[in-house]
Amino acid sequence: MTESPALPALWPAPLAPGAVDATVTVPGSKSVTNRGLVLAALSSEPGWLRRPLRSRDTLLMAEALRTLGVGIEETASSSSAGATAQGGGGEAWRVIPAGLHGPATVDVGNAGTVMRFLPPVAALADGPVRFDGDPRSYERPLGGVIDALRALGARIDDDGRGALPMTVHGSGALDGGPVEIDASSSSQFVSALLLSAPRFNQGVEVRHTGSALPSLPHIRMTVDMLRSVGAQVDAPESGGEPNVWRVTPGALLGRDLVVEPDLSNAQPFLAAALVTGGRVTIPDWPAHTTQPGDALREIFTTMGGSCELTEDGLTFTGTGRIHGIDVDLSEVGELTPGIAAVAALADSPSTLRGVAHLRLHETDRLAALTKELGELGGDVTETADGLHIRPRPLHGGIFHTYDDHRLATAAAVIGLAVPGVQVENVATTAKTLPDFPAMWTDMLDPAPARSV
Ligand SMILES: O=C(O)C1=C[C@@H](OP(=O)(O)O)[C@@H](O)[C@H](O)C1
Numbered sequence: 001m002t003e004s005p006a007l008p009a010l011w012p013a014p015l016a017p018g019a020v021d022a023t024v025t026v027p028g029s030k031s032v033t034n035r036g037l038v039l040a041a042l043s044s045e046p047g048w049l050r051r052p053l054r055s056r057d058t059l060l061m062a063e064a065l066r067t068l069g070v071g072i073e074e075t076a077s078s079s080s081a082g083a084t085a086q087g088g089g090g091e092a093w094r095v096i097p098a099g100l101h102g103p104a105t106v107d108v109g110n111a112g113t114v115m116r117f118l119p120p121v122a123a124l125a126d127g128p129v130r131f132d133g134d135p136r137s138y139e140r141p142l143g144g145v146i147d148a149l150r151a152l153g154a155r156i157d158d159d160g161r162g163a164l165p166m167t168v169h170g171s172g173a174l175d176g177g178p179v180e181i182d183a184s185s186s187s188q189f190v191s192a193l194l195l196s197a198p199r200f201n202q203g204v205e206v207r208h209t210g211s212a213l214p215s216l217p218h219i220r221m222t223v224d225m226l227r228s229v230g231a232q233v234d235a236p237e238s239g240g241e242p243n244v245w246r247v248t249p250g251a252l253l254g255r256d257l258v259v260e261p262d263l264s265n266a267q268p269f270l271a272a273a274l275v276t277g278g279r280v281t282i283p284d285w286p287a288h289t290t291q292p293g294d295a296l297r298e299i300f301t302t303m304g305g306s307c308e309l310t311e312d313g314l315t316f317t318g319t320g321r322i323h324g325i326d327v328d329l330s331e332v333g334e335l336t337p338g339i340a341a342v343a344a345l346a347d348s349p350s351t352l353r354g355v356a357h358l359r360l361h362e363t364d365r366l367a368a369l370t371k372e373l374g375e376l377g378g379d380v381t382e383t384a385d386g387l388h389i390r391p392r393p394l395h396g397g398i399f400h401t402y403d404d405h406r407l408a409t410a411a412a413v414i415g416l417a418v419p420g421v422q423v424e425n426v427a428t429t430a431k432t433l434p435d436f437p438a439m440w441t442d443m444l445d446p447a448p449a450r451s452v
C-alpha cells in the first residue's frame, strides 16, 4: 500500500481517471472491535481479538481499559482464522481481564462507543473514574446513560447537563436491575447498559420508553456479541417484549474473535464503483452480519448498481448512472453522509428519512451536508428528520468536514466526479479509517497491483 504522506489542511480530492476497478481490503469494524474489547475486559478469562481496527476510536477504547487495569497486548496473530485471513496483517490483541481500578481518567475523544460503553464499566471499578474528551463530546447526548446508571445504584458527578465531563465513583460493584431509558437519541445507551450487565449483581432489564429507537442493528450486534461470550440475553427480536432487553448476571467467557471488515467504511469504495461506473471488490464481506453497512448492498443497488457476494468477497458494479432514492435510514444512520454524496450526483431527487438523531453525531450531519453540498452548487434542504437532495451540476470548492470522518469520505466521493473539490482536514478519517487517503489513491491508481 502507498505510504501516507503528511496530509495537507486541504486535501485535493482526486478526480476519477475513469471507471475504477479495484479490490479494497477494509480494516476491521469499529463497532465490533470496541464491543469486543469491552466484553473481553469484563470476562473471567483472557481472550483474543484478531484483525481489530486500529483507529482513533478503538485505540481510545483500548487505552481507557488499560487505564482501568485491563491488560491489552498487541501481538502478531499466531493461530486460528485471523492469521490466514486477508488484510489483517496477522495482528491480534490479547485481552487479559483484571480488577478494575480508579482513580483513573478516560479520554473519550469524540467516540460515541467510548463515552457510552465505558461509564457502566467504570461503575464496576473500585475508585473514581473521570471522563473527558473533545469539545464535541460535551455536546453529545449521555444523559440516558447517566440517569440509568444512577437508577441502578451508581454515584456520578456531572455538571447537571447530563453530558461530559463527569466522574463515575465506582464502588467495585453495581446493583443493576430494572431501568427505564429514553434511547431515542442514541442506540448506544441501550448497548452500553447491556454490555456490562452480566457483571451487575442483578443483571439488567432495560426498557426503552422514548420515541423511535435508531440504529437497531447495532443493538442486535450487542446482543449477538454478548451471547457469543456466554451471556444470557432476552431481546425483542428473539421473541421478547418490544423495547425490552434482559441480561442475566453471570461470568463471561474469554473468546477468540475475528473482527469483520467495517462495512460502513467500505461505503466510499462501493460508492466509487457506483459513481464511476466501475467495479470494486471488498474481500471478507461476511455472509451474515449485524453490521448496518450490509444494507448498502440493497441501497446502492436501488441507486443503480449491482452486487454479487462470492468467496472473493462482495463485488459491486456500477453502470455510471445513479438514481435517486427515497429511503428510511433510521436503522443505518451512519451511512447517511455517504448516501447523500451519491444522491447529489444522481439523475433524480432523493429523500433520506428517519435520521433526526444525526444532528447530535460527530457534528450536526444534516446541517453540515446541507451547507457543504450547497456550497458546491447542490440543492439540499433539511427536513424534520432528514434531507431532500435535488441533484444539480456541482462545482469545485472547499468541503468543510467539522471533525467528522464520514463527512470527509463523503466529500472524497463527490470529488471523484467533480473537479476541484478540496477536503478540509481529511486526517479526521483516522477516527475509524486511518489510511483512508492512501487507500483512496491506491483504489484509483491504474497500476497493475490493485489490491489495496
Ligand atoms: O453502537 C455502535 O457501535 C454505533 C451505534 C450507532 O450510534 P447511534 O445510535 O448513536 O446513531 C452508530 O451511528 C455509531 O456509528 C456506532
Ligand SMILES: C=C(OP(=O)(O)O)C(=O)O
Pocket (backbone or CB within 6 Å): 110, 111, 112, 113, 334, 361, 362, 406, 432
Ligand atoms: C456516529 C458515529 O460514531 P460514534 O461511534 O462516535 O457515535 C459514526 O461512526 O458514524
